[in-house]
Amino acid sequence: MTIGSHLEELYGLPAFTFPGRDESxxxxxxxxxxxxxxxxxxxxxxxWAETFDRFCAEVDTTRVRALIVGLWEDAYDSGPTEVIEALVAARDRLPALRAVFLGDIVGEECEISWINQTDVTPLLAGFPALEELGVRGGQDLAFPAVRHDALRKLVVETGGLPAEVVRGVAASELPALEHLDLWLGTSWYGADSEVTDLEPILSGARLPRLRHLALRNSEIQDEIAAAVASAPVVARLEVLDLSMGTLGDDGATALLGGQPLTHLKKLDLHHNYLSEPLRQRVRETLDPAGVEVDLDQDDADWDEDDDGTVHRYVSVGE
Structure with a gap:
């Protein structure tokens, strides 16, 4: 599956395309x-930089609360360093900015695993009041450990998330963070993290306000589910999302055999490879507690070698 449509909203606000130079x-x-x-x-x-300059000239930027960065002209070849520099340079003109999504680029423009990124943490340093940051694309993405006291939501969408980025996020001090969403991806497109890299996140020590945890789109989804089963952070969650990956019966069995999940508002397991008996066990365990469970399998794809080896695929790769 590829990403086929642009964001429709950010920070609870509808997306609006800033018009081209010749558009009325x-x-x-x-x-x-x-x-x-x-x-x-x-x-x-x-x-992009010229369009942003015109935006700053035509819009009262002191009232702007959310910005979505779409295609920059060379996303296949280089990351958005100049975009980030332009935003940071304009920070005094953007005192109300609370949300940025960097790389709202769809498949027909550039496949997710071909989007070049860069170190995105200067946005956090430049905007200490920023509450939401989203990033799409893992090629050359960097996220060294930071402290940010206002960030409430962090989303990183990739077909393959480098381990150094996972470790950087895990080592960051984000005391206000409520929503963390990591698309870990597949080794075919650069994913090389291990479950041990997630341990600081699963402990919850640096994330006292975390309520929504998504560790998804992963080829090691079974291992993640097994680690989550005993993770201290789960007790304070409202939403647990292990969707879009290669979750099978082993991972689901470990998850159900761990700590209770009946306090959750939602467990998202869509795009999974569970057998019907395991799907039924999940429902029987969580339905009586009123937990919303998503077990949709519609786009789960696999193939089988001549020797019977079954290959499962994450939802979003290339």
Missing amino acids: TKLPEPDAVAWWIAARTYDAEEG
């Missing part, structure tokens, strides 16, 4: 939307 479009109130800014095409006459 009535602009909304600056604080009423999440502004989507992109170069549109690789050979666009106006690049």
